[in-house]
Amino acid sequence: MQDCLIIGGGLIGMLTARELAKSGLSVSLIEKGQLGQESSWAGGGIISPLYPWRYPDAVSQLAKWSQQHYPQLAEDLKHESGVDPELTQNGLLILAANETEQAQSWASEFDSNLRVVSAEEVETIECRLNPELHTQGIWMPGIHQIRNPRLIQALRGSLQYYGVQIIENTEVDDILFEKNRVQGVRTQEKIYYANQVVVASGAWTAQILQKQGITIEIQPVLGQMLLFRTEPGLVSRIVLSEDRYVIPRRDGRVLVGSTLEHVGFAKTTTEEAKAELHAEALRLIPALADYPIEHHWAGLRPGSPQGIPYIYEVEEKSGLFVNSGHFRNGVVLGPASVNLLTSMMLEQTPNFDLNPYNICV
Ligand SMILES: Cc1cc2nc3c(=O)[nH]c(=O)nc-3n(C[C@H](O)[C@H](O)[C@H](O)COP(=O)(O)OP(=O)(O)OC[C@H]3O[C@@H](n4cnc5c(N)ncnc54)[C@H](O)[C@@H]3O)c2cc1C
Known part of the structure; x- marks a missing residue:
């Protein structure tokens, strides 16, 4: 019997497993293919939402927290795994002249480095840019990117470092309960028992929860x-x-x-x-x-409908948690959403208001 079991070895599942194992819990991570070969491999690794002011505050708050914590996370992963995930601060230049006011108002709360720049400045910020695009721009010099395949490799090493049991090429067919309390999961080969189960199955999350009669819009x-x-x-x-x-x-x-x-x-x-x-x-x-x-x-x-991830414990299914639906922003939102979820699981005071991420509210 493990303390925790995570369904899905994408970025969200791996970060969740790492955080729980760091807290001293015994953790298993079950992945139907190989770790991190789905959305988390395919992504661009920009540590910011695109046009971040277009998102609800619930997304901006998680993004801001993650942005502050990524440099330390990248360092720790490098130390634990020997793999450098290549976190790099290139800055993000956004050409959206008609959104400068919206961007500045958002920035007053979420990114004090954001600046509206002239066409001449745009040209010097990226000298290879098409001259036809030399117009007023929005410059976010603090934005980093990370190299997804390297991040996954580093996370795999980190999970090994913290003693997470990694079970690959194994699909979870169903989640098991006794009197509305989670017992573990069933795969084709066997049953894995755990006190807490986290569904972090990316685009497949709704399919898994549907088997329990739980509807989620992913x-x-x-x-x-x-x-x-x-x-x-x-x-x-x-x-x-x-x-x-x-x-x-x-x-x-x-x-x-x-x-x-x-x-x-x-x-x-x-x-x-x-x-x-x-x-x-x-x-x-x-x-x-x-x-x-x-x-x-x-x-x-x-x-997910507005790009807000679902991070919650399922009502009347004690011990079953969800961390999924990060849509276009799983890399930037991941560390913060994992911090929120694991604070619930470990009964610690959360750093964020739970309500926007809880489908039951
Ligand atoms: C083209 C593209 C560009 C992107 N660019 C960015 C970007 O620049 N910045 C950013 O922040 N985000 C970006 N994203 C989004 C980001 O990649 C995702 O939000 C994030 O990877 C989601 O992670 P995840 O772990 O939830 O999902 P996934 O990585 O898809 O992982 C889910 C895992 O669950 C496994 N699984 C599913 N069902 C089961 C089951 N029954 N049993 C066992 N395992 C199961 C799957 O095999 C999969 O490995 C981009 C995405 C794409 C596709």
Whole structure:
């Protein structure tokens, strides 16, 4: 019998398992495939929501907390695993001249570094930017990015460091209860017993909870991405315009994202999206025309109605917790949402108001 069992080894499940194990609990993490190969692998790793002022405060509060804690988390993960997740402060340049007022008003509470910058400043912030986009911009110099596959590798090492039992290639079929108290989970091979169970199953969360008669509004939302192989330093900032962005990695690779498609659980890439993202990449950074596309992939985001994750203990199902529905922002919201969930599980005073994240309220 374990203290805690987590269903789903994406970023949210891994961070949850790590935090609980750090507190001295015995923890198992069950993943139907390999750790971190779904949305958490596919994402861009920007440590900020896109157009952050468009989100409810419930999202901004979690994002702000995570942004403050990421440098320490990246250091700790490096120490525990020997893998550097490459947390890098490139800043985020947003070209949305008609949203400057909204951005400034949001920034007074959530990001004191945000500045509205002139067309001339935009040009110096990212010198490879298409001159046609030299207009007034919104500059967030404090924003970091992290390299998703490296973050996952580092988290795997950290889970081993803290003694989490990792069970891969094993799908949870159902959650077991006795008199409304959680007992564990059933897989095809066996039953795993635990005092507390966390559903952190990303886009698949609603399917698992449905078996218990629990309805939750989480749907898969497909996102396609392209990767260019360039030389280091070609692009130096994360740039966002008309919902398309480029993210420069330290080794010169440049990610371009992303589509938003409601196509169920089919995780397929299309030639149409590839052509569209390629054109968008060149619209932002014309120099990318000289470099090859190295990779094109898709991931299933756990879409929730306003992007607010569900973080709560299920009513009348004692010991069953949910941490899911981070939609486009699981990397930036993850540490804070895990801090909130684990404070509930460990009966500690939470750092956030629980209500916005609790479906039962
Ligand atoms: C193209 C794209 C770009 C993105 N860019 C960013 C970004 O720049 N910044 C940001 O903050 N966020 C970004 N995101 C969003 C972010 O990646 C997600 O919000 C986050 O990864 C969700 O993590 P998760 O652990 O909930 O889900 P997942 O990573 O999908 O993990 C869920 C896991 O649960 C497992 N599972 C499901 N059912 C079962 C079962 N029955 N038994 C066992 N295991 C099960 C799955 O196999 C999966 O591994 C992006 C996403 C995409 C797709």
